[in-house]
Amino acid sequence: xxxxxxxxxxxxxxxxxxxxxxxxxRRAVEAALERGEIQRIALGIYALPDLPADEVAVLAYxxxxxxxxxxxxLALPLLVTPQKPHVVVPPKRHPxxxxxxxxxxxxxxxxxxxxxxxxxxxxxxxCCRILPFPEALxxxxxxxxxxxxxxxxxxxxxxxxxxxxxLNARRAAAASTCLSDSFLESMLRAxxxxxxxxxxxxxxxxTHGTFRARVDLGxxxxxxxxxxxxxxxxxxxxxxxxxxxxYxxxxxxGWLVLRFTYEQVLGDPAWVVATVRAALARRLAx
Numbered sequence: 001x002x003x004x005x006x007x008x009x010x011x012x013x014x015x016x017x018x019x020x021x022x023x024x025x026r027r028a029v030e031a032a033l034e035r036g037e038i039q040r041i042a043l044g045i046y047a048l049p050d051l052p053a054d055e056v057a058v059l060a061y062x063x064x065x066x067x068x069x070x071x072x073x074l075a076l077p078l079l080v081t082p083q084k085p086h087v088v089v090p091p092k093r094h095p096x097x098x099x100x101x102x103x104x105x106x107x108x109x110x111x112x113x114x115x116x117x118x119x120x121x122x123x124x125x126x127c128c129r130i131l132p133f134p135e136a137l138x139x140x141x142x143x144x145x146x147x148x149x150x151x152x153x154x155x156x157x158x159x160x161x162x163x164x165x166x167l168n169a170r171r172a173a174a175a176s177t178c179l180s181d182s183f184l185e186s187m188l189r190a191x192x193x194x195x196x197x198x199x200x201x202x203x204x205x206x207t208h209g210t211f212r213a214r215v216d217l218g219x220x221x222x223x224x225x226x227x228x229x230x231x232x233x234x235x236x237x238x239x240x241x242x243x244x245x246x247y248x249x250x251x252x253x254g255w256l257v258l259r260f261t262y263e264q265v266l267g268d269p270a271w272v273v274a275t276v277r278a279a280l281a282r283r284l285a286x
Contacts, residue, residue: 004032014047057085060098077183129165134190144178184228208253222283
C-alpha cells in the first residue's frame with residue numbers, strides 16, 4: 001500500500017481528507033500529520049509540507065491566484081517578488097483564518113476558478129491597478145509580447161475599468177507595445193514617457209551599407225539610440241568584439257548611442273532623464 005506522502009505526491013501535492021483516507025486509512029493520515037509528513041491547510045484539505053506558498057494560499061482560501069502572484073506564475077516580469085501570495089476570493093466571502101496572503105474580494109470566471117489563476121488579461125489589469133506606472137508598463141509590454149493579448153484588447157478592457165487604479169491602467173495600456181525586448185527597456189521607456197520626452201520608438205532598425213541592427217529605443221529624427229543594459233556581461237573576447245563593432249557601426253551610420261544600466265535606470269532616473277534630454281536637445285539643434 002502507498003504511504004500517505006506517496007499518495008499526495010501522486011495526486012499533485014494535495015487532496016481532500018476523504019480521498020486521502022480512502023487511499024490509505026484514517027490512522028495512517030493522523031499518524032502522518034502528527035509526524036509532520038503532511039499538513040492540514042484548510043478544513044478537509046491536506047498537502048505535502050513543501051507545497052509552494054502560492055498554491056497553499058489558493059487552496060486554504062479556496063480562491064484564485066491573482067495580481068502580482070499571477071504575473072509571476074505567468075512569467076511576466078516584476079521588479080519585486082511578492083512577499084505574500086495574492087488571492088481573489090468571492091465578494092461575499094467572510095474572512096477566514098489561513099496562511100499569510102493578500103486577499104482581494106472580486107468576481108472571477110468559471111475558467112479562472114477551474115485553473116485557480118486569473119487570466120492573462122485580468123492579471124495585467126490587476127497589476128496595472130496596484131503597480132507604479134513603469135512596472136505596470138513592463139507587465140503590459142511582456143503580456144503583449146506573448147501574442148496572446150493585443151494592445152487594442154488591453155485598451156478596451158481598461159476603458160471599462162472603474163475604481164482605484166483605473167487611470168494608471170489606461171495610461172499603461174495606451175503606452176504598451178509588443179515590441180519591447182526586455183523589462184529594463186520597458187522601464188527606461190516609462191521614464192521617458194513620464195518626463196514628457198517624445199519621439200523614441202522601441203526596437204528601431206538601423207542600417208548602414210550591409211550593417212543592420214536594432215536599438216532598444218531610437219529617435220529617428222535625432223538619430224539618437226538608447227540601450228538598456230541589463231545584468232548580462234560579455235563572456236568571451238568574441239562577444240566583446242561583436243559589441244564594439246556594433247557600437248562603431250551605429251556611430252558610423254550617424255547615430256549617437258547612450259547606454260544605461262539597470263542600476264542607473266532604477267537607482268538614478270533623474271540623471272537618466274536629464275542625460276537623454278540634453279543629448280536630444282543637442283542632436284535636434286544640429
